[in-house]
Every structure is written in C-alpha cells, then in structure tokens.
Amino acid sequence: MPKTLHRLVYYSKNAIDLPKDGLEAEVRQILTAARHNNPALGVTGALMFNQGCFAQVLEGPGEGVTRTFERIQRDPRHRDVMLMAFDRVEERGFATWSMAFVGASAEGRARYGGIAAESGFDPSRLTGSRVFQLLRDLVVEEEDQPCVGA
Amino acid sequence: MSQQSLTRKNGPDGGASDRAARVLSAVVEGLSQGILVLDRCLRVVRCNASFRALVGLSASESLVGRYAPRLLAERAKGGCPLARGVRAHLREGSGTATLSIDDGRMIAFAVRRIAGANWIVVLDDITAASRSEAFAHRLARHDPLTDLPNRRHFLESLSRAVGQGPVALLCLDLDRFKPVNDTLGHPIGDALLRVVAERLCGAVRKGDTVARLGGDEFAVLLEGLDVAGATDGLARRLVDLIGRTYIVDGHMINIGVSVGIALAPNDAADPDTLLKHADLALYRAKGQGRGTFRFFEPGMDAALQARRRMETELRQALGQRAFELHYQAQQDLASGRINGFEALLRWRHPERGLVPPVEFIPLAEETGLIVQIGEWVLRTACKEAMRWPDDVSIAVNLSVAQFKSPRLVAVVAAALKTTGLAPRRLELEITESLLMQNDADHVGVLRALHDLGVRIAMDDFGTGYSSLSTLHSFPFDKIKIDRSFVDGLKRDPRSAAVVHAVAALGGCLGIATTAEGVETDEQLQDLIAKGCTEVQGYLIGRPLPAEEAIRLLDPIRSPTAARTQEH
Secondary structure, three states, X not given: OOOOEEEEEEEEEEOOOOOHHHHHHHHHHHHHHHXXXXXXXXXXXXXXXXXXXXXXXXXXXXXXXXXHHHHHHOOOOEEEEEEEEEEEOOOOOOOOOOOEEEOOOHHHHHHHHHHHHHHOOOHHHOOHHHHXXXXXXXXXXXXXXXXXXX | OOHHHHHHHOOOOOHHHHHHHHHHHHHHHHOOOEEEEEOOOOEEEEEOHHHHHHHOOOOOOOOOOOEHHHHHHHHHHOOOHHHHHHHHHHHOOOEEEEEEOOOOOXXXXXXXXXXXXXXXXXXXXXXXXHHHHHHHHHHHHEOOOOOOEOXXXXXXXXXXXXXXXXXEEEEEEEEOHHHHHHHHOXXXXXXHHHHHHHHHHHHOOOOOEEEXXXXXXXXXXXXXXXXHHHHHHXXXXXXXXXXXXXXXXXXXXXXXXXXXXXXXXXXXXXXHHHHHHHHHHHHHXXXXXXXXXXXXXXXXXXXXXXXXXXXXXXXXHHHOOOEEEEEEEEEXXXXXXXXXXXXXXXXXXXXXXXXXXXXXXXXXXXXOHHHHHHHHHHHHHHHHHOOOOOOOEEEEEOOHHHHHOOOHHHHHHHHXXXXXXXXXXXXXXXXXXXXXXXXXXXXXXXXXXXHHOOEEEEEEEOOOOOHHHHHHHOOOOEEEEOHHHHHOOOOOXXXXXXXHHHHHHHXXXXXEEEEOOOOOHHHHHHHHHHOOOEEEOOOOOOOEEHHHHHHOOOOOOOHHHHHHHHO
C-alpha cells in the first residue's frame, strides 16, 4: 500500500461536553490542527460537524491516511467512531482542501439537518460513498463562503 | 630448532634483550589502554600514545621526569576532566575506579605498584562496553516489539509502588487478537500490537506505567492518592480506545479489550495478591461478554474456587463412572413408531444428586474435558443401542471442542467397531455455530464422518445466524427445528412460518425434519400439518434412564405406542 491514493470516510459522535462557544472553539482547533498536519502527509479532505456528529473524509497516500486516521482515533473529543469506507481511489475529491469544513453556512446546516433526519442519525443507514458525495456537494456550495478557522 | 637460529639468538651481547625491550615498548605504545608508569616519587617514567590521547597531551611534549600530580592538574585546568579524576584517585594510592566523564565516556581507572617501587596507572575506555551492558539490561527489562516494560520489569515497579501508597492495577487482555494473527499473519499481528501499545501509552497520565506482560496481555499501573477515582474513567476510555477500528497495512482490523482492576491497599496489600485479584476481575470481564472492565470483588475468588472444585470433581467423575446417559424418544410421524433416541448426559454428583448438563457442560467444554466425556458418551450410547431393534437409531451430540480434537473420526469409528453398531443407526448432532467457526476444516471432518456411514443432523436449527447457508455447506441427513419455534407455534406467526418453511425445505431436499420440545397434542397436530417428519419432546417421552427407555420399545407396554395408535 505504498503511494496509491486512498479515501477514508468515518462518522463519529461528538464527545465534547461544552457549551456552544466552547464547542466552536474546539472544532476550530481541530481544523487548525488538521490544516497544520495534513499537508506534510499529503492528506486532503473535508470535515462536517453538526448536530453532535462528526463526519470526515480523508484522502491521500495510504500511509498518510492511515497515520492521520490513527491520530483521529485516539482523540477523546469524539466516540463511537464508525469507519464507513477505506478504499483505493483514482482521484481526490478535495484536492484543494487540506481540510474543508462544512457546517458554516445556514444552507449546509439545513441540507445536513435534512439528511440527518432522513437517516434518523443512524450512521449505518448512510454509506461511505453517500457521506463522501454529501460532503463534496456541500463543500462546492460553501466554497465561496468564509469558513470557520480558515 | 636449526643451528643457524641458535647462533643468532646467542649473538652479540645485549642484542636479544634490546630487541625484547623494543618489542615490549612497541606493544605498550600500541595498547588501546592508556598506560602511565611513574617512579616512587610519582615522576613520569613513560606513557603510551593512548594515555596521551586520553588526557590530551601532544606526542611531541616530553613528559619524562615530570611530577605526575602537577602534570595532571595542568591538564585538568586545560579542560580535561579525566585528568582531574585520575589525579584525585592517584593521590589515594593503589585501587580501581570507574570515572564518568562529562562528555558521556566511561573510563576504568586502575593504579598499582609494579617492580617494587614503580607505579603503573592504566586507563581503559569502557564506554562502548558499558553501553552494550546498559542495552542488555534494557533488553532484559523491555519488550522488544513494543518497547514497553516487560513482565519482569513491571512486577518490580508493582512491588515498589504497592509499598508506597494507593495503587490501581489494570490487567488487559485483547479480545479477538488470535484470529488476526491466524488470518492476517504475525507481521500484521505484531504491527497491531505496536499500535495498541501506542494507544495505551497515549491514554494514561504521565508517570503511569504501561507494560506488555506477554502475547496479547498488557497491564497499566496507576499510582497516587486519586487512583480510585481516576481508574473508572481510564478503564472506560481504554475499552473505548482499544476497541476502535485499526488500519494496519491497509487492513481494517477490529479487536477489543477486557480489563480487570484491583486496588491497593483496598483489595490487597501485597503485589502478588493484587495481581491475582486483577486477574480474577479480568476473568470476570471476559466471562461477561468481553469488551468491558470489572473491578475486583471479594466474591470473585469464591466463584473461581467453586469453579476449580467443580473442575476437579468433573475429572473425578470421569474416572469414577459418575456420568450416566438418559434417552429421549424420537417419533416418526408417518408410522407413529419410536424410531430413535437422543442420548443426553447426566452427572450423578455424590452430594448434589443429578446435575443438569447446563451446569457442567460449559465448564467441560472450556477445560477440554468434554473430549474424554464425549468418547465415553459415544461408546455407551452405541452399546445401549445394540439392545434395541435394528431400526431404532441413537442420536449423540457433538461439541465444538470434540471437533477440534484430531481424533474425532477415529473415536467414532472405534465406538462403532467395538460395539458392532451399524453406522447408519448412529446419528451425530452438531449445531450451526460449529459450521460458522471454521468452515473448511469442520466440513472436512463432517465428510469423513459421513464416509463412515453415520448420519449427520443439524441441531437447534434457526438459532444461529446464517441457517440457510450452513445447510448449503453440507448434505445433512436431518434438521432439528429448535424448541423455541415449536414453543412459539401458537403465539407467534413468524415461528409458525419458520417451522413451515423448514419442513418444506426438508421435504424438497429429502432431509428429515425433527421438531424438538413438543409438549402438547395441539403442537403435534400443527407439526404434522406443516409437514415435519419427526417429533421429540415431553409429549413423546421425557429423557429416561436406559432401563426405562428400552421399555418404550416394547409395543405392549409402551404408552406412547398405545396413544399414537389412537390417532
């Protein structure tokens, strides 16, 4: 699994027990750390945080994705991490983002809220590729809007 | 020796000793140890290149006749810490010492008198040797795979900590690690253990100890006044953290961890007992479904003692023939005849009386005693069946442990041979779970048994996970529908549908279907209507001792035969 491009999608539950302000600060910190660490590993991706859940796409060389995911796995700020996909892919979906963030715009919230309601917050009812597509659509929509921590 | 060499050796006066002195001088000069020879007044007689190098003297500087303590003091001032050490030890006279130099070198120092009045100082750079010694020391105390302290080191830490204050000891055992090693290979298993070690180290506080005790066993030691409060949270965190998915070399791996915890001084005041108690708690955590943690409780010891006692008694029972078989009739619905019996194991305990199988079979399975007990069951059942008419068969249950024994096929063949029972009269019952554990191997054993001519029945059908696929994996002779479906016939339309479907499936495949746990006439009629071919249950007959069971086969005295004739 040397240089081949991989994509990993996971979904987890928020374990940050803080009021709204503190929560936003934590998510900002997560994004800052991701944007700091990811370029060296060749990792790009997108993070969605909303309604107490995280969903994230990581893409890059297998080794970089594996190391990044292992670091994420050890993070106590989330729990019930569910790995939805880890596959070889031909190209990146977030080539220009060290870590795009979805959840800033009202529209994104509405869209995601709808999906969350539709799936009843049951991650097993969303597939990895569905989450990937969802994130990509939302990132494209939000591309021109200011992102938290950007 | 030739004449010529003799002549040479006895050549001009002084030649030989000169040569010897030159050789000796060259040897001394070339030694890797630093050599300094002094006269009785500590003035330099000679020194070698290594000595000059060690104390930083140039080769050109003439030292002969210099007062050594002053020379060394000058070098110390000139920035040679070794010279200071040598000077200090020289003043103490004869002796040895190990000098640690600021730059990390270790120098062995020795000074002693030679040839009467002279002194010799020897300096030896032992840095490399001491490093490899430290390395060996580290190796003996650390696990080379994870670089964590090993069992020996951990036990030392534990002993020290227990005497100093409150301690929490967490013993960890990975769940489902062996299949990873077996299916993905040891290199992946080793890489996984390293990641587990990293996760553990990342989760504990600074100053806590994480160790690998061996295999997939780890331990964590917490010290300090607040351990009792902190332990619960940490254990919860470790179970969560270790249970999260791993990606190793591109493989997604899921394992878990069971944790047993004991606290000192509450649970035990000495390290051995503390470790034993943490192990007991771990044993309990594993027994309660794994992927969880348990604190030691005093009752655990008693429970384990009781278990040990029972294990001993089970072994004795085997030797003392304290097991007996009871036989439960199976009725063929087409003819109304009893066409077979299922052999059921009972244990006649000297104090507790007849012990039901549910109380001792799990332990017998776990300890492997079931293999020997199973052999006895096979022989005894076949022998008993020889007393019955030729068309009455005997069903014997096989456990997973028996399947793992390489002797199973030979044991069955021997039981048939020694009793003379026709193979087709022996029916071996296996459960679905067996086929789900290691398909290829187990199916191979089933085929070998089939080849002996015995029949194979699928027991408790419907209680496993993948019923239809297991049916597909082997040509079973009979399906036994689990009693829970029969029990639900009346109340639960889904149970009724399952029974109906299985009976139909059996009909299509030409496999007999036996409904278990039949207790009422209503159920019997329902099962006949649904197309089952055989029934078993209290309605037909309870499990009976051999002498009573055989009476059921006597058509005149059999109540069952009389009753079924009414239908």
